[in-house]
Every structure is written in C-alpha cells, then in structure tokens.
Amino acid sequence: xxxxxxxxxxxxxxxxxxxxxxxxxxxxxxxxxxxxxxxxxxxxxxxxxxxxxxxxxxxxxxxxxxxxxxxxxxxxxxxxxxxxxxxxxxxxxxxxxxxxxxxxxxxxxxxxxxxxxxxxxxxxxxxxxxxxxxxxxxxxxxxxxxxxxxxxxxxxxxxxxxxxxxxxxxxxxxxxxxxxxxxxxxxxxxxxxxxxxxxxxxxxxxxxxxxxxxxxxxxxxxxxxxxxxxxxxxxxxxxxxxxxxxxxxxxxxxxxxxxxxxxxxxxxxxxxxxxxxxxxxxxxxxxxxxxxxxxxxxxxxxxxxxxxxxxxxxxxxxxxxxxxxxxxxxxxxxxxxxxxxxxxxxxxxxxxxxxxxxx
Amino acid sequence: xxxxxxxxxxxxxxxxxxxxxxxxxxxxxxxxxxxxxxxxxxxxxxxxxxxxxxxxxxxxxxxxxxxxxxxxxxxxxxxxxxxxxxxxxxxxxxxxxxxxxxxxxxxxxxxxxxxxxxxxxxxxxxxxxxxxxxxxxxxxxxxxxxxxxxxxxxxxxxxxxxxxxxxxxxxxxxxxxxxxxxxxxxxxxxxxxxxxxxxxxxxxxxxxxxxxxxxxxxxxxxxxxxxxxxxxxxxxxxxxxxxxxxxxxxxxxxxxxxxxxxxxxxxxxxxxxxxxxxxxxxxxxxxxxxxxxxxxxxxxxxxxxxxxxxxxxxxxxxxxxxxxxxxxxxxxxxxxxxxxxxxxxxxxxxxxxxxxxxx
Numbered sequence: 001x002x003x004x005x006x007x008x009x010x011x012x013x014x015x016x017x018x019x020x021x022x023x024x025x026x027x028x029x030x031x032x033x034x035x036x037x038x039x040x041x042x043x044x045x046x047x048x049x050x051x052x053x054x055x056x057x058x059x060x061x062x063x064x065x066x067x068x069x070x071x072x073x074x075x076x077x078x079x080x081x082x083x084x085x086x087x088x089x090x091x092x093x094x095x096x097x098x099x100x101x102x103x104x105x106x107x108x109x110x111x112x113x114x115x116x117x118x119x120x121x122x123x124x125x126x127x128x129x130x131x132x133x134x135x136x137x138x139x140x141x142x143x144x145x146x147x148x149x150x151x152x153x154x155x156x157x158x159x160x161x162x163x164x165x166x167x168x169x170x171x172x173x174x175x176x177x178x179x180x181x182x183x184x185x186x187x188x189x190x191x192x193x194x195x196x197x198x199x200x201x202x203x204x205x206x207x208x209x210x211x212x213x214x215x216x217x218x219x220x221x222x223x224x225x226x227x228x229x230x231x232x233x234x235x236x237x238x239x240x241x242x243x244x245x246x247x248x249x250x251x252x253x254x255x256x257x258x259x260x261x262x263x264x265x266x267x268x269x270x271x272x273x274x275x276x277x278x279x280x281x282x283x284x285x286x287x288x289x290x291x292x293x294x295x296x297x298x299x300x301x302x303x304x305x306x307x308x309x310x311x312x313x314x315x316x317x318x319x320x321x322x323x324x325x326x327x328x329x330x331x332x333x334x335x336x337x338x339x340x341x342x343x344x345x346x347x348x349x350x351x352x353x354x355x356x357x358x359x
Numbered sequence: 360x361x362x363x364x365x366x367x368x369x370x371x372x373x374x375x376x377x378x379x380x381x382x383x384x385x386x387x388x389x390x391x392x393x394x395x396x397x398x399x400x401x402x403x404x405x406x407x408x409x410x411x412x413x414x415x416x417x418x419x420x421x422x423x424x425x426x427x428x429x430x431x432x433x434x435x436x437x438x439x440x441x442x443x444x445x446x447x448x449x450x451x452x453x454x455x456x457x458x459x460x461x462x463x464x465x466x467x468x469x470x471x472x473x474x475x476x477x478x479x480x481x482x483x484x485x486x487x488x489x490x491x492x493x494x495x496x497x498x499x500x501x502x503x504x505x506x507x508x509x510x511x512x513x514x515x516x517x518x519x520x521x522x523x524x525x526x527x528x529x530x531x532x533x534x535x536x537x538x539x540x541x542x543x544x545x546x547x548x549x550x551x552x553x554x555x556x557x558x559x560x561x562x563x564x565x566x567x568x569x570x571x572x573x574x575x576x577x578x579x580x581x582x583x584x585x586x587x588x589x590x591x592x593x594x595x596x597x598x599x600x601x602x603x604x605x606x607x608x609x610x611x612x613x614x615x616x617x618x619x620x621x622x623x624x625x626x627x628x629x630x631x632x633x634x635x636x637x638x639x640x641x642x643x644x645x646x647x648x649x650x651x652x653x654x655x656x657x658x659x660x661x662x663x664x665x666x667x668x669x670x671x672x673x674x675x676x677x678x679x680x681x682x683x684x685x686x687x688x689x690x691x692x693x694x695x696x697x698x699x700x701x702x703x704x705x706x707x708x709x710x711x712x713x714x715x716x717x718x
Contacts, residue, residue: 005390010599018384025377030552031364066425066554069598073580099580187599193389195425195554195601221432221458239428240369240546242554242601 003319004346008138008167008299008337014191015341020251021244029247040235042247047235049253053261054169056200057176063228064241065197068166068185070223072096074199075130075181076103078209078219079160083108084130089117089144090137091327096164097132115301117142117294121151128159129208136168138188139326141301141335142294143168150178160204168298170256170340171268180204186245189298190252191341196245201225256340264340271338271347272297278351284359285311288333300336301325307359308332318353320346362678363705367497367526367658367696373550374700379610380603388606399594401606406594408612412620413528415559416535422587423600424556427525427544429582431458433558434489434540436579437568438519439464443489448476448503449496450686455523456491474660476501476653480510487518488567495527497547498685500660500694501653502527509537519563527657529615529699530627539563545604548657549611550700555604560584615699623699630697630706631656637710643718644670647692659695660684666718667691677712679705 005012024030032038047062056062065071076084076099084105086097089112100107108125112118124131131152136143152161162181165172169184181201187194209225219225222238231238256264276295279287279302288301302322304311308331315322325333336350364371383389391397406421415421424430435443435458443464445456448471459466467484471477483490490511495502511520521540524531528543540560546553568584578584581597590597615623635654638646638661647660661681663670667690674681684692695709 002387005387007390007392010390010392010602013384013390017389021380021384025372025380028361028364028372030376030546031366031369031372033366033369034553066429066601067598069581070425073582076580102577102580102583104575104577185599187389193601193603194393194599195604216463218461218463221435221461222428223432224461239426240544240553242425242552242604243369244552245554245601 002316002321004342004350005321006336006342006350007321007323008335009185009188010194011188011337011339012191012341013193014252014255016255017192017248017252020248024244024247030244032243034237034240034243039243042250043235043237046246046250046253047232049250049257050198053253053256055173055176060176060200060202061206061229061232063199063201063232064237064246065199065223066195066242067197068164068183069197071183071197071199072099073103074220074223075132075162075183076100076105078212078225079162079205080105080130081212081215081217082106083125083128084132085109085124085128085159086132087118087122087134087144088112089134089140089142091139092137092164092166093132093134096134112142115140115142115289116291117144118148119293124152124156124159126158128156131156131159131161132164133161134164135172136165136296136298138167138299141289141296141299143296145293146172146174150175153178160208167337168296170261171265171298176202186249188337189339190249191339192248192252193245195242196249267344268297268338268340271342271344272300274347274351275300275336275338278354282354284357285354298338300338302334302336303332304334305332308334310359311357314357315350315353318349320350320353361675361680363701363709364680365695365701365709366680366682367694368544368547369553370547370696370698371550371700372552373611373614375614376551376607376611379607383603383606389603391602393596393599393602398602401609402594402596405605405609405612406591408609408616409557412612412615414532414535419535419559419561420565420588420591422558422560422591423596423605424558424582425554425601426556427523427542428556430542430556430558431455432462433579433582434491434521434542435459435462435464436577437571437584438521438564439489440571440574440576441465442467442484442487443491444468444483444487444518445491446477446481446493446503447471448493448499448501450498451496451523451525452491452493455493471501474499474501474648475650476503477507478652483511483515483518485517487515490515490518490520491523492520493523494531495524495655495657497526497658500648500655500658502655504652505531505533509534512537519567526696527655529620530624530657535561545608547696548698549608550698551607551611552604554601555608626703627656627697627699630701630703631659633706633710634659634695634697637713641713643716644713657697659697661693661695662691663693664691667693669718670716673716674709674712677708679709679712
C-alpha cells in the first residue's frame with residue numbers, strides 16, 4: 001500500500017483534494033455552464049487567490065490552459081516571429097526548444113552539462129525575441145537561482161523573458177519586474193489531478209502577440225493571447241474548460257493561503273535540507289546535483305547507481321513511492337518531489353528510511 | 360433545487376459519474392503516472408470500449424485532446440495546407456470556419472439559413488483539401504442526415520471529410536468508410552465533467568499530416584498527428600493528460616456498453632419523439648427547426664418567443680433546468696439536451712410540465 005507518492009508529477013495529492021472533489025459533485029459543479037455567473041465567480045476567486053499567494057502584480061493576466069506542455073506551444077506561437085533563445089539544462093527545457101523548432105522558428109540554445117545549471121553572465125543575440133528559461137528542471141533536479149534569471153531583462157530590453165516554473169511553484173518568489181511570463185501545471189506543486197495549466201503574462205506579451213497578428217503571422221486561434229485576454233476580462237475561458245479542475249485549484253489555493261506561503265516555503269526548505277543532508281551522509285547514495293546553488297528544493301534527485309532497484313523496493317515496502325530517474329537515468333537515479341502535499345512527517349520517515357538502507 | 364439539467368453541455372452528469380469519481384480517488388488514480396502500465400491499461404480500455412460502442416473500424420486511431428475546440432485547431436493545422444470548405448449551419452460550424460481563417464487558410468464556406476440544414480448535392484471545388492461538416496449544431500438544433508454527409512467522400516477523393524459530432528455522439532452510427540475523422544467532447548453525450556476531447560482519425564489523415572510536414576509546413580508540436588499516433592501506439596499521450604477524465608470516460612463507456620448502444624439509441628428516439636410532439640401540440644410553443652429531417656434528436660430547440668422567461672421560471676420551479684437559446688436567440692428560444700444522462704422518466708416529466716404550461 002502506497003502511503004506517500006514522491007514521484008514529481010502527477011504526484012501526491014494535497015490531503016484536502018478528495019474532500020473538495022466530493023463537495024464539487026455534491027454542489028453539481030461539473031454540470032455548471034462555463035458561461036454562468038457561478039463559473040465566473042469560481043474563476044475570479046482562483047485568479048485572485050493565486051495573485052495573492054504568489055504576489056503577482058495587477059499588470060499580469062492569468063490564463064487557464066490544458067497543460068504546461070500546451071503553454072510551451074502557445075508561447076512560441078504568440079511571442080516569437082523568428083527567433084527564440086533557450087537555456088537547456090535537462091529534458092524539459094530541451095523539449096521547449098524542440099517545440100520552437102517544430103513551429104518553424106530559429107531557436108538558438110545554450111546547453112548546460114547534465115546535472116549542472118548556469119552561472120555568470122549569459123550573452124544573448126540582439127535580435128532575440130524571447131528568452132526561455134526553465135527555473136526547475138524536473139528531469140535532473142537542477143534549479144536556476146532567481147538572481148541568475150533576473151539578469152536577462154535589463155540587458156535584453158527587446159526580448160521577453162519567460163520562465164517555466166512547472167515543478168517549482170508555489171515555492172519560488174519571483175521579481176515580476178524582471179520577467180514577462182511564467183507557467184505551470186497543477187499536478188505538481190499544487191497537489192491536484194492533472195489536466196490544467198496556468199499561464200501568466202504581462203502587457204508586453206499581449207503587445208507582442210498583437211504585433212505578430214498585425215503582421216499577418218498566425219498566433220493560433222481559441223488560445224491566442226488576445227482571445228485569452230478578452231475572455232479572462234470576463235473571468236471566462238474561450239473553450240469549455242476543465243471546470244472541476246479550476247474549482248479544485250481554487251480550493252487548494254485557499255488552503256495554501258490559510259496555511260500561509262511563508263510556512264509552505266519554510267517547510268519546503270526544511271524538508272529539502274534533511275533530504276540533501278541524508279544523501280550527503282549516506283555511504284551508498286549521494287545528491288546527483290553537486291553544486292549547492294543548483295540543487296532544487298522541490299525536485300531532489302538521488303544518485304543511487306546500482307542500488308537503485310533495491311532501494312526502490314526497500315522504500316515501496318515502507319509505503320514510500322520514489323520517482324524513477326528520468327529517461328536514461330532510470331536505472332541509476334531516484335527523484336523525490338518536495339511539494340506542499342508532502343508533509344514534514346512524511347519527509348522525516350523518508351529520511352529515516354534512507355538512513356536505514358544498507359544496500 | 361435542480362433535479363435535471365437539460366443545458367446542452369456541460370449538461371446533466373450520467374448518474375454513475377460521482378460514484379466513479381469517488382472510486383477514482385479511493386484508488387489513487389489522480390496520482391498515477393501517465394507513463395505507468397496502469398495508465399496505459401486505462402487508456403487502452405477506453406479506446407477499445409469506444410471502438411466497440413461506436414463500431415469504429417481498426418484503421419482509425421483514437422486520440423485524447425483537451426476539448427473539441429482544440430480539435431478544430433488541430434484539424435486545420437494538420438490537414439490543410441491551403442484550402443478548406445465549411446458547411447455552416449449555426450454558431451459552432453461558423454467558429455470552425457473562423458479558426459481556419461485565423462490559421463491563415465483559404466477557408467471557403469456555404470451557409471444555411473438559420474434553423475435550416477442542407478439538402479441535395481453540394482459541389483465542392485477541386486482543390487479543396489478538407490470538407491468540414493457539423494453533424495449536429497448545438498446552437499440551433501439542426502442535424503444533417505448521415506446520408507447527406509456520405510455524399511462527399513465519393514465525389515471528392517482528394518479531400519478529407521471531417522465531422523463535428525460534439526453534441527450528437529454516441530447517438531449516430533456513422534459509415535466510417537465515408538468519413539475520415541470525427542471528434543467530440545465528453546461533457547455532452549457522455550455526461551461527464553468537461554476537460555477532455557476525443558479525436559478519431561484514419562490513415563488518410565495521418566498521411567496528409569506527414570505530407571504537410573515534409574513540405575515544411577508546421578503542423579504544431581505536441582499534438583500534431585504523428586506525435587499523437589506515436590503515443591497512442593503505446594496507449595499514452597504526449598503531455599500529462601486529464602487522467603481522471605480518461606478514467607471516468609472509460610467507466611461511462613463500460614456503463615453504456617452494459618446498457619447497450621441499441622437501447623441508448625432507442626431511448627433517444629423515444630425522448631425526442633415525445634418532446635417534438637409536445638412542442639408541435641402546444642398552443643404557445645413550437646419546434647424551432649421546422650424540417651423534420653433537420654430536427655436534431657440530441658439537442659431540441661423550442662421556439663418560445665415572449666414566453667421564454669416565464670417558461671424558464673415555470674420549469675425551474677419543477678427542478679427542470681432548460682438551456683438558454685444560443686446567442687441572439689437567448690430571449691426567444693430554449694434548448695433541451697437529449698443525452699443518455701437524461702432518463703425517459705425525466706423526459707416524461709419535462710413533457711408533462713410543458714403541456715401544463717399555459718403562459
């Protein structure tokens with residue numbers, strides 16, 4: 001019997017989700033019209049709550065999409081006429097770059113070594129329209145420091161800075177004056193069922209999409225930025241959305257607000273600290289990411305080498321489900337999500353279990 | 360208190376859905392990985408079940424999308440280099456045409472008068488690559504006879520015939536040798552929460568998408584047909600999908616299979632017959648669609664003129680929620696969904712209530 005799922009998404013559900021879902025069915029939420037006042041109210045509460053939770057300024061719009069994968073495509077479609085630049089530090093940032101290629105853009109890239117991030121000043125070509133950064137690489141557990149991300153805006157005024165925060169939100173606090181867009185999906189840090197993405201953009205993104213449209217470049221249809229803006233202004237969506245998903249997101253945001261974002265962040269720090277410490281002390285295991293500045297707080301990757309299979313079995317027997325290593329690291333690494341759904345007690349049990357593992 | 364929601368989507372939930380959802384949470388379904396054997400099994404059962412329910416031949420692929428609105432865009436992206444042709448008989452077929460324009464295609468159209476469908480032979484230009492037909496117009500309650508749709512394939516061998524069945528499935532039985540693609544969303548005839556679309560394509564669609572790609576035309580990224588095919592072959596999806604939605608769709612399909620598609624169709628016919636009869640007999644109301652061949656069985660529109668508001672109130676008092684007329688017909692029409700979730704008893708109560716309405 002699995003008690004705690006440490007897979008980094010879909011991950012452990014936040015402990016209130018199933019009760020909220022039961023309540024949703026009781027209230028008939030899955031049957032309400034997405035053009036009703038009731039839906040508009042739910043939608044407004046969700047975006048207001050998110051704005052409060054993450055200190056998102058008023059000049060940013062919040063859109064609902066079907067997934068973060070969709071947002072990759074919408075960003076390239078809406079914000080790039082010709083040229084994007086991608087910092088690649090794992091499989092997901094790589095996929096974002098590939099999507100730009102698939103949409104026939106000139107997509108430049110800078111790749112970090114596996115398990116490493118970036119440091120120092122990065123020079124970007126003058127004609128770059130978009131700088132794409134993955135804050136937290138779910139595949140490798142590499143995080144980019146926020147100060148590193150903040151360097152781009154000032155030096156590249158012509159470019160929009162977009163940040164993939166899929167597996168880090170709600171942990172990081174961004175300086176929204178230094179970025180133009182962030183996006184995530186709800187099945188990771190928000191502990192919800194998959195099937196909903198959130199895309200946050202500022203006025204510069206809206207202007208860019210409108211400029212492309214004016215030039216006759218197709219920016220997509222129902223989910224292009226102007227259509228999303230027009231609908232968001234009414235607290236609606238262009239299509240019939242995942243209404244139940246939005247309802248549940250609202251409920252979890254309210255739960256997070258009651259708990260307090262500071263508490264959530266402090267607990268995340270604590271849990272990350274004890275897990276990294278356990279890995280560093282362990283005779284057979286170690287953190288995959290060596291540079292402390294690049295060690296993610298929200299997706300922690302353990303280098304387990306030929307102990308991987310045995311450790312997985314050992315943890316499963318205790319009801320702890322580790323995430324497999326990503327791709328080619330499946331047989332040598334394990335990943336541990338550290339989301340608000342993972343309690344301090346569950347992390348303490350995980351750490352004690354790792355300490356007890358003798359190979 | 361609403362007992363029955365006749366709005367044509369999101370509509371009345373099928374009566375088993377909330378129990379299935381409770382079971383899903385109990386089994387931890389919202390936490391499972393979309394790359395797991397367990398997900399592949401759910402996905403396979405869903406597509407196998409749908410194939411059986413709707414007699415979909417083996418040479419058709421079944422994909423999961425986020426909505427039918429998304430499918431409109433994917434169809435144009437993947438299946439049209441330059442020119443599509445749209446039969447427009449209401450607001451949704453009109454929107455499909457507009458999406459083709461937004462994606463910079465030469466989209467031709469033929470428009471029916473409001474509340475009317477099409478009859479006879481339709482001539483299509485030789486260089487048309489796609490013929491888009493909306494089987495059942497959710498806005499007007501106009502259905503196109505299947506024999507009408509079947510005319511296109513034979514006479515236009517160069518073109519793909521795609522059919523929007525958003526508000527008619529699972530009622531109609533198509534001749535899949537006469538069409539290349541159909542699509543729907545689950546919050547209508549399948550009585551499920553919104554947030555999932557189903558797109559069904561044959562080999563000709565796959566070949567067309569591959570041909571566009573070879574020409575250097577972008578066909579999108581994660582949801583282009585080749586990527587969907589490669590993932591569907593493994594019973595997976597390119598992105599993290601609405602796993603809970605797919606699980607619930609599978610459960611409802613199994614429920615429909617147990618009930619039997621013939622019974623579902625027969626009950627649909629019965630319910631439509633008694634409602635149209637009641638409207639025809641009524642002193643103050645009438646069917647909006649006059650031509651019997653164009654009268655939808657699954658979305659029945661009542662012309663209520665200045666009785667609309669009063670009738671709505673009258674029905675709501677009996678716990679019956681009618682759907683508003685669409686767009687500019689909001690003040691003069693009411694729409695009644697006739698989906699498998701609407702029981703014979705509920706329809707009989709609706710019909711008796713209409714008969715009792717004296718204005």
